[in-house]
Amino acid sequence: MADHYDVVIVGAGPAGLSAALNLARARRHVLLLDGNRPRNAATMVSHGFITRDGIAPHELRRLAREELAQYPEAEFQLATVRSVSRLDGAFAVDAKGVNGSPSRSVTAASVLVATGLKETLPALPSIRAFYGLGLFSCVECDGYEHSDRPLALIGETSDLAARALLIAQWSHNLIVFTNGVGRITDSQEAVLAARGVRVERREIADVVGERGVVSAVSLADGSAIAVEGGFVRPRWDAALDYVAELQLSTDGWGLLLTDADGRTSATGVYAAGDSTAPGPQQLIVAAGAGARVAAAINRDLIGIARA
Structure with a gap:
């Protein structure tokens, strides 16, 4: 099926990009969707990312997308996800295209929430x-x-x-x-x-x-x-309206609760980055979380029992 994916990743910040890269390298068919409104858009430089200390956040994202484009298993598109719902043992993802990109309605075996936070x-x-x-x-x-x-x-x-x-x-x-x-x-x-x-x-x-x-x-x-x-x-909100139908468990701050490998309360739905339990909000931490959850998703799709 042309519009069925192993994983749909919502959000192309460091967590989503890192997960997409590692899943593509695991030969998973991945669709990465992003609304092109990063929380750190106002930040001129970022720090603490090994080999990239002092890089502009938009440049880090550009380099990551450039690397991801080398993998035919991965697809990137500018789109805002409007809803994620269950459909016949999989997930239906409806997204509205932005900046001239087409809208998409696709299905996926699993979904990764990596949309970060909204600031007020x-x-x-x-x-x-x-x-x-x-x-x-x-x-x-x-x-x-x-x-x-x-x-x-x-x-x-x-x-x-x-x-x-x-x-x-x-x-x-x-x-x-x-x-x-x-x-x-x-x-x-x-x-x-x-x-x-x-x-x-x-x-x-x-x-x-x-x-x-x-x-x-x-x-x-x-x-x-x-x-x-x-x-x-700022006041931070996870802005999770698009997954409201899945009724994912959250903490007192409205952040997604996950296990150590990014599994949420709903089977097949994962989360990585700042929309999960609080911690250092650094690019390198989010990227690491993306790599970790990618490994968990790949193993779960294979059916390997948790250690």
């Missing part, structure tokens, strides 16, 4: 202008370049204190801005204070700076606190 930044007027230039979300990716600078951490989520402790590994001059709604308890604030981290609970008016370089955080009362860049904690 705090609602500050100028924050988008600094994101990826002077403000970042991945501490492991960009902490080193901000060592020993006076930094801001802006966020409104319940894990803000934990992220502040992580950033303090790189800078002892850190202020956490909760924008009046961040949930940092008194006991957490005491722990942060012991590390030299200050908590600023007043409402934020905006981020201040020029040409992507942050110079201060302006508060609603008219005061401003000088910083030299920093981090933001």
